[in-house]
Amino acid sequence: MSDASVNDTVIQTEGLRKVYHMGQTEVHALRGVDITVTRGEMIAVMGASGSGKSTLMNILGCLDTPTSGTYHLDGVRVDGLSRDQLADVRNQKIGFVFQGFNLLARTSALENVELPLLYDRQRRFKNTKEQAAWALEQVGLGDRTDHHPSELSGGQQQRVAIARALVTQPSLLLADEPTGNLDHRTSIEVMALFQELNDQGITILLVTHEHDIAGYHRRIIEVRDGHILRDHPVAECRIARSYLEQLDAEEPVGAL
Amino acid sequence: MTPMNLVRIAGQSILKNKMRALLTMLGIIIGVGAVIVMVAVGLGARGQIRESIQSLGSNMIIIMPGAATTGGVNMGAGSFSRLTVEDSEKIAREATLITGVSPVINSMAQVIGNGTNWRALINGVSTDYEVIRDWPTSSGTWFTESDVRGIRRVAVLGTTVAENLFPGQEAVGQRLQIRNVPFDVIGVLAPKGQSAGGQDQDDRILIPYTTANTRLSGRSFIGQIVASAATEGELPVAQEEIREILRESHEVQPGQDDFTVRDQTDLAAAASSSTETMGMLLAAIASISLLVGGIGIMNIMLVSVTERTREIGIRMAIGARGKDVLTQFLVESVVMSLLGGLIGLALGVGGATVLGNLMGWSTEVSPITVAVAIGFSAAVGVFFGFYPARKAAALNPIDALRYE
Numbered sequence: 119m120s121d122a123s124v125n126d127t128v129i130q131t132e133g134l135r136k137v138y139h140m141g142q143t144e145v146h147a148l149r150g151v152d153i154t155v156t157r158g159e160m161i162a163v164m165g166a167s168g169s170g171k172s173t174l175m176n177i178l179g180c181l182d183t184p185t186s187g188t189y190h191l192d193g194v195r196v197d198g199l200s201r202d203q204l205a206d207v208r209n210q211k212i213g214f215v216f217q218g219f220n221l222l223a224r225t226s227a228l229e230n231v232e233l234p235l236l237y238d239r240q241r242r243f244k245n246t247k248e249q250a251a252w253a254l255e256q257v258g259l260g261d262r263t264d265h266h267p268s269e270l271s272g273g274q275q276q277r278v279a280i281a282r283a284l285v286t287q288p289s290l291l292l293a294d295e296p297t298g299n300l301d302h303r304t305s306i307e308v309m310a311l312f313q314e315l316n317d318q319g320i321t322i323l324l325v326t327h328e329h330d331i332a333g334y335h336r337r338i339i340e341v342r343d344g345h346i347l348r349d350h351p352v353a354e355c356r357i358a359r360s361y362l363e364q365l366d367a368e369e370p371v372g373a374l
Numbered sequence: 375m376t377p378m379n380l381v382r383i384a385g386q387s388i389l390k391n392k393m394r395a396l397l398t399m400l401g402i403i404i405g406v407g408a409v410i411v412m413v414a415v416g417l418g419a420r421g422q423i424r425e426s427i428q429s430l431g432s433n434m435i436i437i438m439p440g441a442a443t444t445g446g447v448n449m450g451a452g453s454f455s456r457l458t459v460e461d462s463e464k465i466a467r468e469a470t471l472i473t474g475v476s477p478v479i480n481s482m483a484q485v486i487g488n489g490t491n492w493r494a495l496i497n498g499v500s501t502d503y504e505v506i507r508d509w510p511t512s513s514g515t516w517f518t519e520s521d522v523r524g525i526r527r528v529a530v531l532g533t534t535v536a537e538n539l540f541p542g543q544e545a546v547g548q549r550l551q552i553r554n555v556p557f558d559v560i561g562v563l564a565p566k567g568q569s570a571g572g573q574d575q576d577d578r579i580l581i582p583y584t585t586a587n588t589r590l591s592g593r594s595f596i597g598q599i600v601a602s603a604a605t606e607g608e609l610p611v612a613q614e615e616i617r618e619i620l621r622e623s624h625e626v627q628p629g630q631d632d633f634t635v636r637d638q639t640d641l642a643a644a645a646s647s648s649t650e651t652m653g654m655l656l657a658a659i660a661s662i663s664l665l666v667g668g669i670g671i672m673n674i675m676l677v678s679v680t681e682r683t684r685e686i687g688i689r690m691a692i693g694a695r696g697k698d699v700l701t702q703f704l705v706e707s708v709v710m711s712l713l714g715g716l717i718g719l720a721l722g723v724g725g726a727t728v729l730g731n732l733m734g735w736s737t738e739v740s741p742i743t744v745a746v747a748i749g750f751s752a753a754v755g756v757f758f759g760f761y762p763a764r765k766a767a768a769l770n771p772i773d774a775l776r777y778e
């Protein structure tokens with residue numbers, strides 16, 4: 119491996135294992151996962167329910183620690199960091215979109231999105247409100263800043279969650295089934311957004327059940343029973359934006 | 375997180391559960407309120423006691439018949455203890471460390487003057503009484519040494535007596551009768567107000583003790599002798615000197631005194647010890663109610679941490695450190711207890727004022743009381759908020775997120 123390729127490796131795991139203890143029984147959620155992700159990739163993680171996708175994402179997102187195995191993020195070995203250092207990694211480097219939206223109730227969209235900036239010890243963004251508004255603009259919710267999560271649709275909540283992941287301008291975006299609760303069109307819109315972000319250079323890992331959604335990625339990792347079953351590039355990556363235009367042309371509803 | 379953000383978050387979360395927050399704060403509110411009221415009343419009372427002790431006169435020494443220790447040896451019938459005018463005169467002659475000495479011959483008597491009746495306390499005293507009690511006249515003059523020696527029938531009136539017998543008139547120069555003995559009014563005393571026991575000190579008539587002795591009572595025993603030392607520092611030696619003189623005239627050994635010599639510092643000490651007891655009681659009540667209030671806060675904060683486990687998980691997932699979560703919950707409990715303290719303070723000050731007006735007590739809310747009340751409620755918030763806050767901070771992000 120050359121120096122350049124080392125620098126371009128965002129994620130590198132070796133033999134990641136995760137064992138949950140449920141009383142007497144042991145649940146092996148991950149049984150030795152090796153993944154290498156290079157900067158600028160856009161990867162779909164697929165697999166049946168219970169195959170260990172969320173477990174993997176939580177470890178990659180520094181929310182959880184593996185039972186064994188190593189994890190390097192941007193060349194830094196993560197499974198040796200203190201709680202505070204992990205908190206800073208989550209804040210600075212990673213944007214995480216949860217399977218449930220995990221927004222703070224009774225807190226406006228803007229304040230939800232602003233929250234990661236308030237915990238930024240480097241104070242990279244002087245005007246946190248402005249930056250949060252920018253992130254909401256990115257996901258097309260510039261006009262919903264004062265709405266509380268309960269006043270937003272599922273798709274809009276999902277986009278607020280994405281805006282919160284984007285607001286710190288992370289180099290790595292991890293999304294656990296961000297389209298799981300969305301209708302077809304909104305899912306494609308989210309994919310269009312992710313493809314734009316990826317074009318801007320952000321590395322993206324996205325969990326999905328749907329082959330349709332996986333088709334918008336350049337690489338697919340298939341997980342089964344805590345193993346990586348297949349890891350292959352996608353020959354022809356679909357472009358969400360052009361598909362949306364195609365949809366608009368087919369049914370010009372509301373285009374008065 | 376800036377401090378402003380932390381306080382805002384705490385405020386929002388308290389406002390979300392207004393009723394619960396209010397009930398939680400109730401312990402602190404009641405505790406602080408009660409303490410403010412009681413301290414206000416206590417301080418007022420102490421101020422009154424201090425004033426009335428000072429009004430006795432400075433550096434006063436009081437000599438009374440009877441031993442101070444009642445549990446001591448029974449003297450028997452023959453040695454019935456008494457003080458006499460001669461004792462007082464002997465002290466006046468022999469004592470070197472005192473600035474004045476006066477017997478006090480007490481009696482209540484019916485006084486007739488200007489066609490009206492008045493019952494007043496008659497004090498037969500010497501001219502030194504003016505210095506000892508620091509009690510000048512406001513009009514007219516005190517009687518003189520020659521009035522005393524001449525057993526003259528002259529009287530100096532307290533303002534209460536003067537106002538009741540001669541309302542709207544100049545009392546000096548008038549005549550009155552005490553037990554049918556005519557007296558000339560030669561002076562009216564400056565007003566002194568109430569004594570420590572709540573008696574009107576101005577409801578009295580001062581006459582020469584010689585006159586009191588011969589014209590009124592005919593007894594040569596007196597209730598009290600008062601004297602004064604030049605300075606507060608000389609009080610102990612002056613008292614010892616008086617004891618020695620009296621032992622000589624009463625023919626008793628040291629330790630068998632049939633009289634008691636005391637000074638106003640003893641009175642002050644007695645008064646301050648009673649206010650100290652009250653202070654201790656207040657402190658006990660305060661700490662118990664603050665403890666109860668604090669436990670209430672801790673309880674609610676624990677509930678709050680459990681309820682908001684997911685929120686904690688979310689905050690940690692997006693980069694909050696343990697310390698951030700700890701501060702957030704600590705600030706919340708401090709804001710809550712401080713708010714309770716401030717409400718209690720407002721109610722306490724209001725209550726003290728109302729109570730003071732209603733009961734005619736003087737009350738006093740000192741800045742120190744206010745500072746201590748606020749400081750203590752904040753401390754309660756920190757102390758009882760710490761455990762729940764630390765519990766929140768120790769959570770694992772993923773476990774907190776999964777919590778249902």
Ligand SMILES: Nc1ncnc2c1ncn2[C@@H]1O[C@H](COP(=O)(O)OP(=O)(O)OP(=O)(O)O)[C@@H](O)[C@H]1O
Pocket residue numbers: 138139140145146147165166167168169170171172173174776
């Ligand atoms: N906290 C936990 N305690 C015990 N077992 C767990 C825990 N979390 C996950 N598991 C188990 O680990 C396995 C993998 O779970 P995981 O959530 O990673 O699946 P997933 O691939 O994300 O599934 P889905 O597609 O339904 O979200 C499952 O068998 C699950 O029961």
Ligand SMILES: [Mg+2]
Pocket residue numbers: 171172173217294
């Ligand atoms: Mg999952």
